Amino acid sequence: MRRRRRIKPFMAVRYALLILGLVVTVIPMFYMVISSLKSNKSTFSYPPQLFPNPHEITLENYVYIFRHVSFLKYLGNTLFTALMTVLLSAVISSVLAYSFARFKFPGKSLFYGMIISVMLIPGLAMIIPQFEMAVRFGMVNHLWGVILFYSAWVTPFSTFLLKGYIEDNIPRELDEAIYMDGGSIYSVYLFVIMPMASPAIAAISILNYLFPFEELGWSQTILKSDEIRTLPVAITMFFQAHNRTDWGYVFAMTSLSMVPVVLFYLALQKYFISGLSSGSIKG
Amino acid sequence: MSNMAGKRSVWRTDWRLYTLLLPGLIFVAIFTFYPIGKMLAMSFFDWRIGYRQTSEFVGLENYSQVLADPIALRALVNTLMYAVVTVPLQMALGLIVALLINGITKFSVTFRLAYYFPVITSWVVVALLFRYIFSNQGLLNYFLADVLHVVGEPVGWLSSRVPALVVAMFLGIWKGIGWNMVIFLAALQAVPKEYYEASSIDGLNGRQQFFRITLPSIRGTLLFALVMLCIGAFNTYTPIAVLTGGNPAHQTEMVLTWMYFQTFNVTGKMGYSAALSIIITLIITSITVILFRTLARKGE
Numbered sequence: 001m002r003r004r005r006r007i008k009p010f011m012a013v014r015y016a017l018l019i020l021g022l023v024v025t026v027i028p029m030f031y032m033v034i035s036s037l038k039s040n041k042s043t044f045s046y047p048p049q050l051f052p053n054p055h056e057i058t059l060e061n062y063v064y065i066f067r068h069v070s071f072l073k074y075l076g077n078t079l080f081t082a083l084m085t086v087l088l089s090a091v092i093s094s095v096l097a098y099s100f101a102r103f104k105f106p107g108k109s110l111f112y113g114m115i116i117s118v119m120l121i122p123g124l125a126m127i128i129p130q131f132e133m134a135v136r137f138g139m140v141n142h143l144w145g146v147i148l149f150y151s152a153w154v155t156p157f158s159t160f161l162l163k164g165y166i167e168d169n170i171p172r173e174l175d176e177a178i179y180m181d182g183g184s185i186y187s188v189y190l191f192v193i194m195p196m197a198s199p200a201i202a203a204i205s206i207l208n209y210l211f212p213f214e215e216l217g218w219s220q221t222i223l224k225s226d227e228i229r230t231l232p233v234a235i236t237m238f239f240q241a242h243n244r245t246d247w248g249y250v251f252a253m254t255s256l257s258m259v260p261v262v263l264f265y266l267a268l269q270k271y272f273i274s275g276l277s278s279g280s281i282k283g
Numbered sequence: 284m285s286n287m288a289g290k291r292s293v294w295r296t297d298w299r300l301y302t303l304l305l306p307g308l309i310f311v312a313i314f315t316f317y318p319i320g321k322m323l324a325m326s327f328f329d330w331r332i333g334y335r336q337t338s339e340f341v342g343l344e345n346y347s348q349v350l351a352d353p354i355a356l357r358a359l360v361n362t363l364m365y366a367v368v369t370v371p372l373q374m375a376l377g378l379i380v381a382l383l384i385n386g387i388t389k390f391s392v393t394f395r396l397a398y399y400f401p402v403i404t405s406w407v408v409v410a411l412l413f414r415y416i417f418s419n420q421g422l423l424n425y426f427l428a429d430v431l432h433v434v435g436e437p438v439g440w441l442s443s444r445v446p447a448l449v450v451a452m453f454l455g456i457w458k459g460i461g462w463n464m465v466i467f468l469a470a471l472q473a474v475p476k477e478y479y480e481a482s483s484i485d486g487l488n489g490r491q492q493f494f495r496i497t498l499p500s501i502r503g504t505l506l507f508a509l510v511m512l513c514i515g516a517f518n519t520y521t522p523i524a525v526l527t528g529g530n531p532a533h534q535t536e537m538v539l540t541w542m543y544f545q546t547f548n549v550t551g552k553m554g555y556s557a558a559l560s561i562i563i564t565l566i567i568t569s570i571t572v573i574l575f576r577t578l579a580r581k582g583e
Binding site: 011014024028098129151152214216 | 299300301303304306307308310311313314315316317318319321322325330332380383384386387388390394396397398400401403404405406407408409411412413415416420421422425429457460461514517518520521524525539542543546547553556557560563564567568571
């Protein structure tokens with residue numbers, strides 16, 4: 001009885017601190033959605049309002065976005081880029097991770113070391129030679145110019161996470177069982193590694209899916225013409241083209257662009273957590 | 284017998300392994316190894332990409348240009364400041380939130396979900412949002428000037444170097460806490476409960492438990508977060524590109540925004556940019572090696 005009483009105030013403090021932190025965390029996002037629902041003009045009037053009058057709430061910014069901006073086109077481009085990046089990097093990194101986790105071959109540690117050191121180099125730091133390549137291969141102004149490079153940028157980290165997961169969580173006995181039945185390494189890859197590593201593959205795929213929704217430097221370099229832009233480029237260009245002031249329209253776009261991300265997050269949240277932690281605990 | 288079977292299976296799968304390995308390796312080689320090598324080469328040339336232009340070998344000229352360039356050095360200092368401020372604060376706050384969530388019984392999943400939310404939001408979106416909130420007529424100045432009356436005039440958050448960097452740091456920390464929280468929480472939950480039970484019997488209080496059990500147990504995760512966040516700090520491009528564009532007068536450039544500017548807004552600076560990239564890479568590599576050398580060994 002006494003013990004209970006001593007613990008309870010602690011709990012209350014914990015909840016209070018967590019809620020306080022949550023307010024700071026969520027207020028900016030709340031403010032963005034609220035601002036997207038005010039008329040575009042009132043978004044740069046002073047004083048700004050965190051809680052506007054309910055009768056000031058309007059959908060006119062969203063109407064404007066759908067009338068004057070090819071938002072769905074940008075969304076489609078982003079989704080296509082995201083899905084192709086996810087697919088390519090999942091295939092490449094799972095194959096590499098399987099090879100590095102299970103086999104010995106000449107140059108293995110050298111190649112693995114090289115792949116891991118790519119993790120240290122910011123993707124944008126390689127922009128000059130990569131841009132030259134993109135020009136030479138005719139990939140400027142093509143979504144594939146973004147997809148191929150994104151896949152290459154995210155593959156090292158994905159390979160690193162998957163290799164660790166395969167080594168720690170998939171017993172070699174399962175491989176042996178396939179060999180006993182006369183299966184090849186392809187069968188091991190398809191029937192042991194892929195199904196058993198699916199939580200880790202889901203986790204890296206989520207990270208890789210989010211990447212095209214936020215990457216700006218490379219995409220704005222490659223995607224020059226309007227109709228092939230992804231959302232980060234389209235939003236930035238819209239913002240600049242509108243004198244950096246049409247906040248109502250901008251926030252309608254940013255709020256809408258968050259919808260596919262949030263839905264995806266809520267649907268797959270348990271993989272976010274499990275996958276992130278699988279690579280980190282081991283260190 | 285088993286040894287022979289093992290050898291046989293390795294031999295049997297040998298050529299097939301290369302059909303798996305080589306396509307992936309070639310892909311990575313074309314899109315990352317090759318550009319890195321090319322960049323290293325370019326950094327020693329006055330690199331020209333125009334028609335019928337030849338690139339002249341200039342040795343270390345590009346490197347000395349970078350190191351003598353006050354803007355490049357300022358960008359480097361800005362990036363280092365950003366790393367030094369945001370990395371420890373993100374980790375500390377993330378750890379505090381993780382400890383709080385680990386200590387509650389109800390709604391822990393809800394809190395975890397909500398705190399992770401800024402992590403999944405796009406950098407472009409949140410940087411625009413912060414630009415609005417921190418603008419001269421923005422929400423923050425309104426609160427500071429007209430609600431709390433702590434400042435007389437609106438603060439020009441984004442129009443001079445230090446305040447703008449503070450905003451960028453605040454954004455980085457705000458967006459990064461959730462990631463740290465999630466991986467620290469997973470690490471905390473992996474610490475065996477028996478450790479705490481045993482130490483309670485030994486009479487350790489909460490603070491002693493934290494320093495003698497919790498921190499040593501999650502050491503690997505702390506190191507992982509530290510390394511990943513340092514790499515991430517040097518990767519900062521979008522927040523500055525959107526918040527300030529490196530302005531006013533290149534005061535707020537990060538190394539990547541400055542490199543981008545030199546590459547695409549100034550002609551004939553390809554070699555300079557390549558040298559800057561190589562310098563960034565060397566710095567990140569040394570930081571990572573130093574962190575692993577000094578921190579990883581103690582745990583073994």
